[in-house]
Amino acid sequence: MPNMDPKKTPMPSQEPCIRNGNFKEVALGYTAEMAVNEAKRCLNCKNKPCVSACPVCVDIPAFIQQVALENFEGAYEVLSRSTSLPAVCGRVCPQESQCEGKCVRGIKGESVGIGRLERFVADWHREHATAEVTKPESNGHKVAVIGAGPSGLTCAGDLAKLGYDVTVYEALHVAGGVLSYGIPEFRLPKSIVAQEIDGLRKLGVNIECNIVIGKTLTVDDLFDMGYEALFIGSGAGLPRFMNIPGESLKGVYSANEYLTRINLMKAYLPNSTTPIKKSEKVAVVGGGNVAMDAARCAKRMGAKEVYIVYRRGMQELPARLEEVEHAQEEGIIFKTLCNPIEVLGDENGNVSGVRCVEMELGEPDASGRRRPIVKENSEFVLDVDTMIMSIGTSPNPLIRNTTPGLETNRHGCIVVQNDDGLTSREGVYAGGDAVTGAATVILAMGAGKNAAKAIDNYIQRK
């Protein structure tokens, strides 16, 4: 008999006033009892609407049934057939617009907590599994993957499972891409990322850090080295600025720089060698998940007042609702319908404030969202000493500039022929943010998965 409680089993979490002073994980995870209770809310629908909304097609009802039966390792086996990074997906996927958004239980109440269950199963496996991962038998073919972020790691994992000899080239000194440099510790502990990556290494994936493709080696060098196909998952790492006066003042950061200093370079640890500004009042410009991460990091780094400055309204915030709610609970102040027009500086070149204008919403624009319009005579100065620009990123030009015949569009994104990720160069596949521009971890993973299948077909047909 299913559990007909209309609400999800609540997720134990750190109290907002405690957690906004530390970098420990916000959500603490289900106990086995909570997980079983939640799993019993799943109706095990025949047509599985949730699966159709999952970019990597996890057999969701199947893994949840195993949880309900308390066979947690069995549940993990189901998950690992489709995803190489379940502990990551369970934490950072926007489930409300994917699997959970299609859940039948969501019609008359709350959907099944699919993300929470996925996280539980992955964590349970990590803590309890004893069986060693075995490296599949080699099929003798070599594939190179560029970028050790979500798409690259997924592609590498899937190819390794098929017996390919896969090497992943990563520009930074740590693998993980945005999982390591971008998403903060309190949403995704780095020890979990490291363990998921370790799992891939055990599958035989070779990860080479400190190699910048386009500089240390080029795409053509990789073919010369004997790789038969390549996957480019180099992400969208180039930060955008607003091009308003004062953006070069000391105390203006891109969200990328701010988050990288904190997450990758560990500026949040007490004895860190990484410099970062000790801010009192911070304005984060933008309304996406990255903006929420930057704002919540600033709070934890000791800032007294942290503002989200966003030119549209609360309804239009592109961030996940859960992230917005967490930010609000932690005391982040939302200045919506507000747009910066100038950063002000003191005599030493430090940020001393941001001149803003108020906005109102007009008719919908090409994106379908109502277009923000400046309100006349609405200028005011927001008193801050730090400004973090989180208004999006573009793909890095290093690969497209050094790869003859690789077609890109006017945004610098790599052009692919179809969902397989085949580019204009034979044997070169691409996916994730390098193709779509900044998007989500799970969409990048889906692209990596599709490309792995296509690369397998390509090499087997050759």
Add this chain to the structure above:
Amino acid sequence: MFEIVSKKALNPTVVRMTIHAPLIARKAEPGQFVILRAGENSERLPLTVADFDREAGSVTIIYQIVGAGTMELNTLEQGDCLHDLVGPLGVATHTDGLKKVCIVGGGVGCAIAYPVAKKLHGLGAEVHSVIGFRNRDLVILEDDFRKVSSEMRLMTDDGSHGEKGLVTAALEKLIQEGNQYDEVIAIGPLVMMKFVCQVTKKYGVKTVVSMNPIMVDGTGMCGGCRLTVGGETKFACVDGPDFDGHLVDFDEAIARSGMYREFEAHAREASCNLLKKEVE
């Protein structure tokens, strides 16, 4: 991995280190840089490639011991390994078609200027060099520059070696003597490059400067190294580090370079104390 094959002090605070890094050595060109991390928890330090040997598979860096990062790097000796080394990053110095060039180097910037002078000399260009230091004890690469330059002026602030005075004075004199340079390439402290550009602008001589701002990743990701060049925002790591000196907003770059001065002073103190403890 990244073994230090040799290490030599060039003066009391400047050290030359050669590191085994075949992939980087294969691609490196003068003007490019590498980023290294000495240990597992170290900062990412960007340092310009001072030399490379494609056959031996090594790259050479020259650093001045100024902050906690370089102090930590300097605890490593021949036979030790760097934790991380990545490169070559940035765009190589443009040398095509240059027939007569004046290289202006200041202090440890001479370490970066030298490979450019050497390359130009190798390409058959006429190279004049003006190199400046605070005093005699800080002079580096004097003989190396002499070998690749048809004219050389060595300047010290106090006149303890070479001529007394600033590099700008020597450069201006060379120009006034009728030397027509296709380009002046200036590498050194920001203030020096700023004043070199003021001199060359007066005479309409194209001037390239090598910028060395604060950066994290070196691949275009953080935007910390942004500069205003000709009114546009540029990233030193991917668009540079070389820029047209007459277009660079030096005052802004000088202000930005002091962003972490307080933190650095504190870190330097802390690591000095740590080193003291190790000695005890």
